[in-house]
Amino acid sequence: MSAESDLLDRVIRAGTASDAEISELVEEAGLDAVIGVLVDEVLFRCDEPVNATPVDIALDLTHGTERRRTVFRIVRDEPIEIVDAEEPVIRRELRMDVRDLVRRLYGRADHRRAGDFYDTFLPTRPEHLWELPAILAATNQASGTLLSGCTVPHVDLGALSVAHGSDKWASFHWYTAHYQKEFAPYRDQPVRLLEIGIGGFEGELGGPSLKMWKRYFHRGAVFGLDLFDKSALNQPRLTALVGDQGDTETLVAIAEEHGPFDIVIDDGSHENEHVRTSFDSLFPYVRSGGLYVIEDLQTSYFPRFGGTAGDEAGPQTSVGLLKRLLDDLHYQEQEARTDEPPTVTQDAVVGVRVYRNIAFIEKGVNGENGIPRWMDDEAWVALGAIPPAAE
Ligand SMILES: C[S@@+](CC[C@H](N)C(=O)[O-])C[C@H]1O[C@@H](n2cnc3c(N)ncnc32)[C@H](O)[C@@H]1O
Incomplete structure (x- = not known):
């Protein structure tokens, strides 16, 4: 530093x-x-x-x-x-x-x-x-x-998004209302936030959402990652990094240097493979109690983004990832559970909140015990708590 x-x-x-x-x-x-x-x-x-x-x-x-x-x-x-x-x-x-x-x-x-x-x-x-x-x-x-300038502003993220030229509100997306609700508990914290995808059309420096996060998180350090060099945006509490979100090594190097993060937002290419690579690489660098956000889940259904044609998103898609995370959240309840140590996501995903086209994955300690396995069905039947299985 x-x-x-x-x-x-x-x-x-x-x-x-x-x-x-x-x-x-x-x-x-x-x-x-x-x-x-x-x-x-x-x-x-x-x-x-x-x-x-x-x-x-x-x-x-x-x-x-x-x-x-x-x-x-x-x-x-x-x-x-x-x-x-x-x-x-x-x-x-x-x-x-x-x-x-x-x-x-x-x-x-x-x-x-x-x-x-x-x-x-x-x-x-x-x-x-x-x-x-x-x-x-x-x-x-x-x-x-x-x-x-000498106060913490009252922020309406929708208005701020529009004012800065981000497409997170009043465009084809309606995300800021969800952000306002999900981010409120973090506002007073000195958060470290990484957003993949800085934005800005050709020849434009961009960075609308990074400026919005800097204003909202008045104690926060905001990092952006993009394929293109946007370091001219750098200012106190705002750093633009260059790299490909599809490259694990790059992501890990960035996280080692600037993480752990309280919040990671994926608003980059929206290619399903990239979304998964980024999640797998960066989720371990989200601090316990933090959030990992994935925008534009609709590309799960767009074949040109690696999505699935039809009405059921496949396992390789962002929505497929979220469905797996729901299984991981409940791994202790699964009959097929072994004594293998839990995976990173089984151990640390404690919430998956999905709104239309955007998901908030909460990290924590997924350690609250379910019904222990030794209390098998027979014990419950014997106690009369559940009916015997039909012949
Ligand atoms: C939708 S824009 C981001 C908008 C911005 N977050 C906002 O809310 O205003 C997507 C950005 O992702 C970047 N991008 C595309 N593919 C990428 C990749 N593989 N790795 C990193 N950034 C990528 C693009 O250059 C573009 O700036």
């Missing part, structure tokens, strides 16, 4: 730590280094600016007697800029203890978002008084934009 990503990781974890622990981190790493991480995150999270005239807002972060100023220039249709200019015309000053910003950004999603900063509207009496209302309006809008 590089020094930068190590610091990022520590700052993320500090989001749920005590004041003393955050102070210790700031003292060890240095206030400027920690503020560097926070400002990158604020810039990523800010809503699109709406003010038509540029406004400079100062964010002063304090730690004990130390104080650092970052000035954000905010205006509609432009990326927000950090202004180094000697004399920006600062309209508003927001002052906050650096520990509160760490918590706002990387604490729990329901962390309070008020009563933790000082706000000063700077006296900038315009030359003509009639300009004042417009200045006030623009300043309020710009302050709202900056504060949107």
Whole structure:
């Protein structure tokens, strides 16, 4: 892990730590280094600016007697800029203890978002008084934009998917409603998420869903894997990797370096053989309690993707894989069970939730005992709990 990503990781974890622990981190790493991480995150999270005239807002972060100023220039249709200019015309000053910003950004999603900063509207009496209302309006809008970047956003994954240009909602897929439900328990965790398939048409960098996951998992590290090099997308908490999901060696090397993962999503080629290879290679690298997601199960019925023509998906398909996982989930109940140790999926699949065209496979310890085999049918018949078999 590089020094930068190590610091990022520590700052993320500090989001749920005590004041003393955050102070210790700031003292060890240095206030400027920690503020560097926070400002990158604020810039990523800010809503699109709406003010038509540029406004400079100062964010002063304090730690004990130390104080650092970052000035954000905010205006509609432009990326927000950090202004180094000697004399920006600062309209508003927001002052906050650096520990509160760490918590706002990387604490729990329901962390309070008020009563933790000082706000000063700077006296900038315009030359003509009639300009004042417009200045006030623009300043309020710009302050709202900056504060949107200083919080965990309320996220509607459907709206976010559409805004970023992913096809996970309102296209031929209706997945985000399922994601919203399935991912909610993970939102506050510092998850490591790998998505196979970054997306983007020819000549386009893509990455809509990776940006969506980065925004949703405010403490998460998001990795994408694609056949094409999309490393220009790289930014804090988002890494684009290159590789073929049909190649076990590549997948294992990636998982050894960046895993274990809390969540893996397969939204790559949707070739049935690739889906199975990826699952077999990566499921062992999902942590216990994590999820493996497979999108576009419909290709199980498309022969050109290696699917089965007809109404019953064969064992080589994604749906065939899910049917096998249902058997593995119940391996202890099977009459043919031997004393062989369980396979990885028999031992660790604890849930298979299938919605139309998408499946969520939950990993855990599949150890809850069924009826022991020594309690055979004869014992139950003798106890009168079940009727004797018909002659
Ligand atoms: C449907 S797009 C992904 C869309 C994106 N996940 C989203 O939700 O916006 C599929 C991506 O999978 C990539 N892909 C196709 N075959 C692949 C393979 N064998 N290994 C890795 N990526 C592959 C394509 O280059 C394409 O970018």
